[in-house]
Amino acid sequence: MSAHVQMSPWEVLLVLGAVALVLARWLPIRLRGPVTVTAAAVVVVSGAALGVLGLRWQMVPVLVGTAVALPFAISPLLRRGTGRRARRAAWRLALPGSLVCLGLIAAGPAAAWALPTPVFPQPSGRFAVGTSVLELTDPERPETATAAPDDRRTVVAQFWYPARKGPAGTGHAQYLGRTEHEARVVSDALADYAGLPGTLLDGLPRARTQSAYDVPVAGDGERVPVLFSPGLGGVRTQNTAWAEELASHGYVVVGLDHPYDSAAVVLNDGRTIRTKVSATGNAAEDERRAADWTAVRAADLAFVRTQLDHIDSGEIAGLLTGHLDTGRVVAAGHSLGGGAALQAARQDPRFAAVIDLDGFPHDPAPQPFHQPVLALTQAIGPDTDPDYIPRLTGVLDLGTATSYRLTVPGAAHLTFTDATLYLPPLPSLIGSLDRTAGPRITAAASITFLDSTLRDDPRDPTAALSSYGSLVVHHPNGH
Template sequence: MTETIVGLGVSPLEIPVLLGAVALVLARWLPAGARGPVTLAGAAAVVPAGAALIALGVRWQLVPVLAGAAIALLFAVPPLLRRRTGRPTRRAPWWLALPGSAACLGLVAAGAGAAWMFPRPVFPEPSGRYAVGTTVLQWTDPDRPETATSDPDDRRTVVVQLWYPARKSPADAERAQYLGRTAQEAHVVSRGVAGYLGIPGFLLDDAPRARTHSVFDAAVADGGGRFPLVLFSPGLGGVRTQNTAWAEELASRGYVVAALDHPYDSAVVTLADGRTVRTRIRATGDPAEDERLAAGWTAVRAGDLSFALTQLGRLDRGEIPGSLTGRLDTGRAAATGHSLGGAAALQAARQDPRFAAVINLDGFPRDPDPQPFHQPALALTPPVDPGENPDYIPRLTQVLTLSTAAGYRITVPGAAHLTFTDAPLYLPPVPALVGSSGRTAGPRLTAAASAAFLDATLRSKPGDLATLLSAYGRLTVHPAGKEPGAGESARPDPAPDAARSGEPVPAGAHRLR
């Protein structure tokens, strides 16, 4: 099926069904001379397009539209056929036809609204000079036990998806499916994420059917040089693919992005042996206990990031076979993450000096013993209401000012917690949920700001970084070594009007960032 049109949520094949259904319903109320042509035009649009949709697989959003169109056909076409054969026509009285027409229009409107609220994601075209390849790896750390299970022999395993600069693939090369390596895995992940969020699984059924701009196992780009690394940890319960648009944009600009699934934390992880591991994280509702638990989860994730960097070094040296051997610059690596993953990135940078930079996408720092670290740091946040979240900005400021390099915080106007992920591409455009900047603006801005920061810190690209970053929102700079309270950013963000969604958690659970 063709991709949906950004902003409408329907594909070109679905548009004739929508328009034809409306025409069939309204034909009953037109003058006699126009009634026949409009009915024929509506039927000519609905029947072939509807048959094609049924053959290709109807999205759940279009089921009400097809039902409304079918009902309208049953009442609109027979009178037209009788007239053409010379038989007397019988029309339902207006008082009976009016509620029927309203019901049909209601079905069509409900389907169109559902398609707009839950569209199939259309990923922004990467703007860099490289095509993008992707591959999935699985690594087990023999030195770390798996604390989420009771098996003393169980060792910590992570699933890592790489997006990397690639040669241009043939035009007919199949693009990678969103959320998984296979249709089955993508569907399992989609249902797992929906279950974690506490919403019916079918609402996200379009997401795993989307295609990205990557090609699985595409040939690595020519040139022989090494690419800087960007390691990414998703949000609490998040999955490795939750920032695919961001990862593809960075890969097209010459970075290798390594995004992690954290088993027993991510909503659902499919392992190489076919096992499906679901989250075991549960909030208690006790703020003090949840703070302690979150610190533990963050520490595990920070360890996962460092382990993944070690494995990428082995991959570069050829100790792990792969097409990226000799192409990974582990000396230029950034720890990044969203929400709890952003907190893990900050902690990983503090604990592991191999990381050269850190990006935190709206994550509340969870390190119980924050210490100075040497990496430049970037934090992206929505406007924060101090009355709703009084500790967030002061805590983030405290950590950023501990860096011996400069720290940058961008307050992004109109953003929400999920603005910095792929969520605006396929979740309802509710400002409190995904922000108010539209379907693609949030992912594009997140990638552009990240790229500007990474170009300066990992590639030493010339230019004033503060000036570049100020283009993406209200910038606060924490000069190296400045103590909390000594600058303009040691107070809570004064913007009181922005909604905060908090970290997605199971229904009824205490919200954690």
């Protein structure tokens, strides 16, 4: 079974048993009985196993189709066992019924294909990947989203880092949260934010990533940190595939939850903070709100940038003490987070570079900044905001370092996130690339840029970046 369909062995058995049960009626007489009994047994056993292990909604139509077919398949056998003549429906009646049942059964694998449990690609770098979560509170900054005078701004940061290979059997980290409860809370919040029933995304809490919690850091070298701000309403784990790939190549990625903006943030004390983000439909007011949210996120990035010094020095105890190159920290983000990364770099020269993943700049006062930028954008079409590329170009042209704007053919806004791994493959939603191509290209372009900008790689990244799409190089001062 294809990894993208993502059906468990019990689910595969359920579907095969259900199909055999429906088709048994059309087999030669001598085969009907054995096939019906075997198929019914397979359906009962696999259905019971799924009931214990957890039944996904995608299998509900399979069970409905089976329930409809089962009485008609078993009834002739029961009559035959009593010595009474077995009666079978005329084929003109049986054929439509069989087709309806097969349609219901086929809907299960189709739904599992359209909305699968995400499978995270194996990172290609030489390091295993570890992950750890840290809650950070800024005592100097009030929380502006609440009226409580003593409430201070708190963010939750998740680190993905190069790790030593763990012993056999080391468990892979759950997606979306440290615990199953946190993962389900966040999954339900993401569905609610998107206006979807939570059941449709029930595969997310089941997913396992390619990293392991709190395993030892690899080696004694200092690693370049990449601070990541997610999209509007997004969560710290939304780019896990990208983060794991970067970590396998020696970087430390730090994804942030922004309370009252991220769909749901679960704090250490058990509180869950849901988003307060909302649109008004008024373009001017929505732009004002976006600028405010961007400013808060830029401040969050600067705050965590400061905390990295304390983590590296050991003032904040953790696995990464002595392993962070805090002289070369990268600001990165997707969508609104990409705009926040640009603004954070403009305001804070401690950032060494910027990665903007399809982010619209909302900085109300753009000014020259000195860090190189990699800006990845979706394919530009008639539905793209006409102000997007001119605004982004204007910001990049202010830079005093060489920057790169890469437009990826076939990419949509969510192509640069994990959404390609679990949402329906609709071009308008996740682009026209295959499910793993978006995260793969995003990571490969990011690593090319970071290696050439912050490491001792003397190669010009232009040729490598051009292989992923249409590249525009923004030279300092427009030259």
